[in-house]
Amino acid sequence: MGDEKESKYTTVSIPKPLYEKIKARIEGTGFTSVSDYVTYVLREVLASLEEEEKEEVFSKEEEEKVKERLRALGYLD
């Protein structure tokens, strides 16, 4: 069980001064470890980068078909 849990995590190196800075910053916050904080920040950064890469999720053809149904239902004029 312990091994299984460990396999879900990996180690990343960061400079020691940065580690100390983060450690000081998270004192008294809800973060219980530097790892937790770094995970949180990286998730936030990645999500905002992905958000910038938005592209349409339907084709022109699908869009026209959907519009027809929306008109029939009264959602579009």
Added chain:
Amino acid sequence: MVSKPHGGRIVRRVLSKKTKERILGEVHEYPKISVDHSKAIEIENIAHGVYSPLTGFLTQDDYLSVLDHMRLTDDTPWTIPVILEISRPDFSEGDAILLYHKDQAIARMHVEDIYRYDKKEFVEKVFKTRDANHPGVVRVYSMGDYLIGGEIELLNELKNPFAKYTLRPLETRVLFKERGWKTIVAFQTRNVPHLGHEYVQKAALTFVDGLFINPVLGRKKSGDYRDEVIIKAYEALFRYYYPRDAAVLATVRYEMKYAGPREAVHHAIMRKNFGATHFIVGRDHAGVGNYYSPYEAWDIFEEFPDLGITPMFIKEAFYCKKCGGMVNAKICSHSEEFRERISGTRLRTMISEGIQPPEQMMRKEVFEAIRSFSNPFVE
């Protein structure tokens, strides 16, 4: 552009007419299992991308990851296990099976994983209680002992008495685009609207392009408003009090789990898939009884910086005699004696006795719409 779908793409698992006909011609070749109405609805939600990025029911790795970390194994936030339970499998991993509701084939499933699970662990992590009086807990306790995971493909949809109002994520996304909305706030409800709801919705709408009212229709508790009553009440509100170009009413079929904070995040993810960029999280959202503290469903969002939809926390509204209008605790400085709070129980009593609630509680037109039903409540 509206919100990016959760996990990056809108899942669509609806079979083409030709493939469907072929499979339905070979039904005798597949093992079959029966699913109840609520599971059939979940299958439709998976197939139409309401639960994107899920393409089927959770396999064991994802199931455990959702329980322990509130994320899928690929790190995508996911808080509610979407699972298919059975009593005893008479097929194997690798088999394709058909899922039936009553005598109708609903979907084909490719069984990737069959596994046992710990019900007590499930309820403790999802519902934060083992109390069998909790409606979600009692449901889990009655489930079969095995879970099966794997992708599904939709063959047939259930009859939908509210098809006219049911929009899928692809459809709402096209609709929002046509309306020119870039920011959309979604509001989830299972109630008829009172002035408090209207205040919260309009307060949120002030900051975005469009309001998406998305009532959940499905199995309800005795005493809840019937689905058709909720729709008619909202139609009345829309007709008389909402700007036509800034608000949309569409329903989704879904069975409440009453998992409080975890389910609040799940509701937000569903609305993200519909294209919403913001989601209103209510007081005691998806709660039941006293299992969750009133604002627990707000705190959980702090754990998801990568959710991709912005929660909007607006305190419950009340009428303040001094302010002379609907306000909330954050913006009203007056004491409790001047505040008239809207009680759902009191509203229900007034409605069942045919008494028009005061205008600071419910719009007259909404009340009349509700009253047009001889019994607006689920028996």
